[in-house]
Amino acid sequence: MSAKLKLTLVRICAAAALLITAALLPTGGVLRLLCFLVPYALVGWDVYAKAARNLCHGQIFDENFLMVIATVGALALGEYPEAVFVMLFYQLGEWFQKLAVGKSRRSIAELMAIRPDSAAVLRQGETVIVSPEEVAVGETIVVQPGEKIPLDGVVAEGASTLSTAALTGEAKPVEVGPGDEALSGCVNLSGLLKITVSRPFGESTVVKILELVENAAAGKAKTEQFITRFARVYTPVVVGGALLVALLPPLFAGHFTRWLHRALIFLVVSCPCALVLSVPLTFFGGIGGASKRGILVKGAHYMEALARAKTAVFDKTGTLTEGRFTVQSAAPAPGCPLSEQQLLALAAAAEQFSTHPLAASLCAAAPAPLPGPVENVQETAGEGVCATVAGRPVAVGGRRLMERLHIPLPQTEGEPAATEVHLAVEGRYCGSVRFADRLKAESPAAVLQLRALGVEKIVVLTGDRPEAAEAVCAPLGVDEVYAGLLPGDKVARVNALKQHGKKGDTLLFAGDGMNDAPVLARADVGIAMGAMGSDAAIEAADVVLMDDNPEKVAEAIALSRRTLAIVRQNIGFSLAVKGLVLALSVFGLTGMWQAVFADVGVMVLAVLNASRALAAPRREKGQAETLST
Amino acid sequence: MTQTFQLQELDCPNCAAKMESEIRKIKGVESAAVSFMTGRLTLAAPEDQFADVLKKAQKICKKIEPDCKIVTR
Numbered sequence: 047m048s049a050k051l052k053l054t055l056v057r058i059c060a061a062a063a064l065l066i067t068a069a070l071l072p073t074g075g076v077l078r079l080l081c082f083l084v085p086y087a088l089v090g091w092d093v094y095a096k097a098a099r100n101l102c103h104g105q106i107f108d109e110n111f112l113m114v115i116a117t118v119g120a121l122a123l124g125e126y127p128e129a130v131f132v133m134l135f136y137q138l139g140e141w142f143q144k145l146a147v148g149k150s151r152r153s154i155a156e157l158m159a160i161r162p163d164s165a166a167v168l169r170q171g172e173t174v175i176v177s178p179e180e181v182a183v184g185e186t187i188v189v190q191p192g193e194k195i196p197l198d199g200v201v202a203e204g205a206s207t208l209s210t211a212a213l214t215g216e217a218k219p220v221e222v223g224p225g226d227e228a229l230s231g232c233v234n235l236s237g238l239l240k241i242t243v244s245r246p247f248g249e250s251t252v253v254k255i256l257e258l259v260e261n262a263a264a265g266k267a268k269t270e271q272f273i274t275r276f277a278r279v280y281t282p283v284v285v286g287g288a289l290l291v292a293l294l295p296p297l298f299a300g301h302f303t304r305w306l307h308r309a310l311i312f313l314v315v316s317c318p319c320a321l322v323l324s325v326p327l328t329f330f331g332g333i334g335g336a337s338k339r340g341i342l343v344k345g346a347h348y349m350e351a352l353a354r355a356k357t358a359v360f361d362k363t364g365t366l367t368e369g370r371f372t373v374q375s376a377a378p379a380p381g382c383p384l385s386e387q388q389l390l391a392l393a394a395a396a397e398q399f400s401t402h403p404l405a406a407s408l409c410a411a412a413p414a415p416l417p418g419p420v421e422n423v424q425e426t427a428g429e430g431v432c433a434t435v436a437g438r439p440v441a442v443g444g445r446r447l448m449e450r451l452h453i454p455l456p457q458t459e460g461e462p463a464a465t466e467v468h469l470a471v472e473g474r475y476c477g478s479v480r481f482a483d484r485l486k487a488e489s490p491a492a493v494l495q496l497r498a499l500g501v502e503k504i505v506v507l508t509g510d511r512p513e514a515a516e517a518v519c520a521p522l523g524v525d526e527v528y529a530g531l532l533p534g535d536k537v538a539r540v541n542a543l544k545q546h547g548k549k550g551d552t553l554l555f556a557g558d559g560m561n562d563a564p565v566l567a568r569a570d571v572g573i574a575m576g577a578m579g580s581d582a583a584i585e586a587a588d589v590v591l592m593d594d595n596p597e598k599v600a601e602a603i604a605l606s607r608r609t610l611a612i613v614r615q616n617i618g619f620s621l622a623v624k625g626l627v628l629a630l631s632v633f634g635l636t637g638m639w640q641a642v643f644a645d646v647g648v649m650v651l652a653v654l655n656a657s658r659a660l661a662a663p664r665r666e667k668g669q670a671e672t673l674s675t
Numbered sequence: 676m677t678q679t680f681q682l683q684e685l686d687c688p689n690c691a692a693k694m695e696s697e698i699r700k701i702k703g704v705e706s707a708a709v710s711f712m713t714g715r716l717t718l719a720a721p722e723d724q725f726a727d728v729l730k731k732a733q734k735i736c737k738k739i740e741p742d743c744k745i746v747t748r
Contacts, residue, residue, distance in 0.1 A: 096741070103738045109689075144686060151712065264708040264717050274692035323688040323711075330712040
């Protein structure tokens with residue numbers, strides 16, 4: 047709590063004590079008025095000051111001014127305690143509002159708890175503690191076990207496990223060693239690391255994420271725009287109503303003071319602040335709560351769009367699948383003496399020094415030890431490898447290598463469904479190894495969760511061949527698979543899918559964010575997955591998932607819906623109570639006490655309800671919180 | 676050009692909304708957004724008019740919330 051807020055609280059408490067004293071004193075007449083004017087002045091002088099200032103600027107519907115009129119009116123009617131009470135409660139409400147906003151503003155940064163305060167940098171052989179801004183690119187920082195990595199860099203010395211929980215919301219530890227990238231915001235779990243800084247602090251992952259979350263508040267939700275428009279009309283209408291109530295009925299029925307009293311109650315509830323505050327407060331909390339889970343939403347309007355998603359379009363490779371090719375099967379050619387395992391081992395032996403992605407999968411799948419010695423390795427990019435393995439010339443590679451070596455390939459029926467590598471020994475064709483991309487373990491659950499959330503159509507788009515795509519996607523149970531698409535085709539497909547949807551329904555697209563920027567932009571909500579450390583993806587998407595778990599798409603929808611539900615509860619509740627107070631006061635069924643109590647009470651409840659959005663519920667299996675300290 | 680500013684002593688959400696709609700009416704403003712929660716003003720205007728627009732925006736903020744100041748971040 048700031049000093050200013052503390053002072054206000056002391057003032058409010060003092061005024062409350064004075065109000066009670068004044069009420070208990072056995073005084074009457076002018077003396078009684080004076081007794082009540084003391085707490086009134088103490089708690090309300092700044093409201094008067096603000097009202098005067100704003101009046102000079104021509105703002106007649108200023109809440110301070112309306113409060114002044116309401117309380118002066120009450121004083122004039124001889125309702126001294128009411129007048130003081132209204133002013134007191136109004137100030138208490140304002141105070142609480144400021145407290146809540148300040149708390150919420152701070153907690154975003156605290157909750158994510160990823161902004162580092164200091165960095166230990168090696169300078170002239172000594173470790174110096176400086177603020178992260180002062181560390182230059184190329185300098186070496188030292189990160190002890192248990193500490194947060196303050197800046198992005200590459201591990202120069204040491205090996206350790208990192209917790210990415212603060213960035214991704216997942217407690218999956220990552221192994222790092224020399225040469226590996228280490229991102230700011232990760233927590234070093236086990237060993238001492240020396241890291242060569244690769245980016246200045248201002249461009250580091252941590253700062254980018256924080257900026258993204260803070261800037262997200264500028265993207266306003268439709269609900270928020272509606273409420274601000276509503277607020278602009280609400281105050282004049284209620285004040286107009288107050289005038290009518292004060293002037294019209296007395297013309298016919300008399301009892302001027304009775305109706306004036308009722309009109310003053312109107313003024314007490316004329317401030318729409320609870321409403322105007324609770325909507326952005328809730329969205330702010332919702333966006334903060336989501337980012338704690340590694341779901342960065344770039345604006346409240348994307349939360350609204352997510353909540354109404356009826357069509358989910360996924361890119362296949364790297365989104366629903368691992369994006370890594372693993373050996374599916376080895377098929378020795380008919381008449382070839384090699385077994386499947388021998389075929390794999392021979393191919394892996396020849397390929398073991400290659401940097402091609404398929405080579406790594408081959409080596410991972412082959413039985414150890416590999417045959418040797420391996421000599422005369424010649425790699426031709428785009429074709430494959432020729433080498434001498436255990437004295438025999440071996441060729442491993444694609445169709446093109448076999449054609450160059452004039453080795454006839456057996457005829458296959460139709461297009462092969464998977465990526466193939468062929469093997470020839472001493473110029474004779476020996477068989478092939480097939481590779482396939484694997485579904486991510488979470489993909490089937492991700493599809494089920496989307497269905498449970500009422501997403502009607504789930505579509506997969508891919509540049510792969512139809513057979514391969516169908517084979518991989520079959521276990522998922524998606525509605526449509528469109529294969530063989532070029533990037534331009536994907537945009538056209540998304541456009542077509544959008545036209546089918548009903549008005550108000552939205553389409554989301556989830557991809558890895560690398561090559562699908564146009565599609566991300568075309569979808570109502572573009573989601574980039576596995577974006578940790580990829581600036582391009584963070585830039586292009588509306589929603590950024592820090593890790594590459596497709597289940598997070600469903601989680602993002604669920605969180606958005608929850609946030610929107612809280613917003614609706616607040617709007618409904620505030621409007622209902624205000625309406626009720628207005629209606630009751632017309633019939634003289636409520637007094638000023640109750641009116642201000644209801645008004646401020648609603649505000650407090652709305653603010654407390656809004657704070658639920660930030661504290662997103664724990665998932666059963668997630669232990670993200672336990673590691674994110 | 677687009678620039679983001681901090682609004683100090685921005686205390687009332689209704690005022691933030693009022694400021695936003697008033698600032699949008701300034702001649703030359705391409706877009707303006709006031710976020711109450713982060714206390715930020717994001718202002719876009721042609722470079723040659725920017726200083727002028729900013730001055731007018733400051734005036735509007737002062738008018739709506741007298742303690743409010745626009746500062747560069």
